[in-house]
Amino acid sequence: MNFLSELRARLSQALTGLVDDPAPYVGMLKPAQDAKFGDFQANCAMSLKGVLNKPPRDIATLIVSRLSLDDLCEPPEIAGPGFINFRLKTDQIATATQQLIRDDRLGVAPVTEPRTYVVDFSGPNVAKPMHVGHLRSTVIGHALDKILRFLGHTVISDNHVGDWGTQFGMIIYGYKHFRDDAAYQADPVRELARLYRLVNQLGDYHTLGTELPALEASVTTATRTLELAQATATKKPEDKDLARAARKAQNDLKSAQDELASAQKKRQAVENDPALKSLADAHPQIAELARAETAKLHAGDAENQTLWDQFIPQCLAELQKMYARFDLKFDHTLGESHFNPLLAGVVEDLLQRGIATESDGAICVFVDGFAAPFIIRKANGAYTYATTDLATVQYRVKEWQADVILYVVDARQSEHFQQLFATCRKIGFDTVDMRHVSFGTVLGEDNRAFKTRSGDTIGLESLLDEAIDHARIIVRKNIDGKVHGADLSASEIDEIAKVVGIGGIIYADLHHNRDSDYVFSWEKMLAKTGDTATYIQYAYARAQGIFNKQSIDINSLRCQSQNIHISRLEERTLALQLIGFQSALLDVVTDYRPHYLTQYLFKLANDFATFYEECPVLKEADAGIRQSRLLLCDLTARILKKGLELLGIEVREIM
């Protein structure tokens, strides 16, 4: 029984005849924002004031008189300006809770109209080790993938890895000129990553060298602009525009100085290292030559293709190790390279249909509202990720019959996606619903985005390792501090530490609204109290502990006894939360926001903890109440476990 939709249906009946279209008013019936107002509230009477020309409280009275819900609710109460408050009958809650006991789906009915979703997430560059910047896409995408599947949709997860771009030219160049064979034998991916960083660093060294005078000039210009602006502003202190211009000049100067300083720092890093310096001197054209290696690869050069064929499986295998730690498996890993054969056709088609035009030598789609064009072929003939993305959409629609494509990608790429979607509409892909599920940036301690190419980003591998190490210390301390703690072996402790550490990282990310930026911090990632994975995992372990204590057979319990007795407020609150699991999942899916599920689970764990304090289970003398409470524990544990699983987080029975 979904009480919300049932109540809305009843309200709709009551409004029929009063208003032309009850739908918008029915939507104003919502879960109560505060438990003291009951379980649900209808806010439509105030809005109907202008429609029915009556005072809202009179309208509320009228609506209540037309409502028939004696079977579900206590008599509705009218409060404040005209709120209608509903309180469910407790036996109705009990009945609804009972229905979950033998329901494998825990009250979550499969959707009546399943759709085919392609979820595009993670998408790292295979040439480089994954770092914290890849965490959000991976974790959010994984959660959406699992939740959509559980709701009964057809989901195709696709890891659109970067395996064909500029960075591969760098690796190939590095491999040809700088490789350390012993290191490559020992750990090929590690050596390739080193080569990538090296080529990138040397390339930057030269590029920045040519840019340095311009950067210095812009600092000089910005300084003069600032002096002028300040002088003008001082003469007319009352002029706000002048003051603003002065502030802007100040900021511009600071940006110019920062940019120069950063360039100088990168130059210095090379100059201070004789070995690097001599490599840099020996390869003055490195950036250009690396780009040429990419071009050769794309043109079908045999040597580069062979190298690529050799590198790719190793890189993908390395990625799999990371995904295994998240227990994540993709249905497909169709990287950029997979779409290479389609790119020429895409451009040709758009040109022929007049959707794309040539501009400054590049083939572009001009999208209304965007100053910059959507470039699908560069002046030098190379394709861009715009081209690849267009080909990918075509593929997903034709081969997979996608109804919806979700792109779980950084918010900074939103313009790209708007242009991509607009271009797809021009092409005529109007049946597929494409959504950029964007998310905020992971920031460093300095409140600036992690730079993909800076050496000091934290690798995902070491992030997970460190989280587990931290967790192990805390797990040990907790176990040792228990009065009635279980004796756990070192390997059992390791298992718990793994689940707590990785779960903590996943949860720390997911519990934010995905739009928010967040500052990366060990403290937050590994917090063990409050609104964290650990808290929820612990609630699960406590519930399981009750069953383990007396070796209760849960299966037979579920079969024999199916009466939920609700006599205490804590039981009522817990039961009401239990029957809201479906609703929480549907909330996630309406706007692809997993944090609604973390909020639900935290509230459930908290309701359970309160219940656990106040309502004895095993010590309860009344056998019926004891059975009922055992069932509540069982349902809580099942929903916590399932909910966490949908977020990619595991549980352990003993913590």
Added chain:
RNA sequence: GCGCCCGUAGCUCAGCUGGAUAGAGCAGCGGAUUUCUAAUCCGCCGGUCGGGGGUUCGAAUCCCUCCGGGCGUACCA
């Protein structure tokens, strides 16, 4: 310049298809433990929702404007 996003308690954030006294967690303070695992529970403290105007019976939420911050902005992905 143009475009997008953000500004809510000391800190980290929810809430933003308008609804009742703005909610959580952390930190701080005070209680609860011969425990069904205290990785817990209960209570207290804490906010001009960046400022100002407007729409409305009602605005953190919608509109305008200003301030402050971030990001993007033609051949990287």
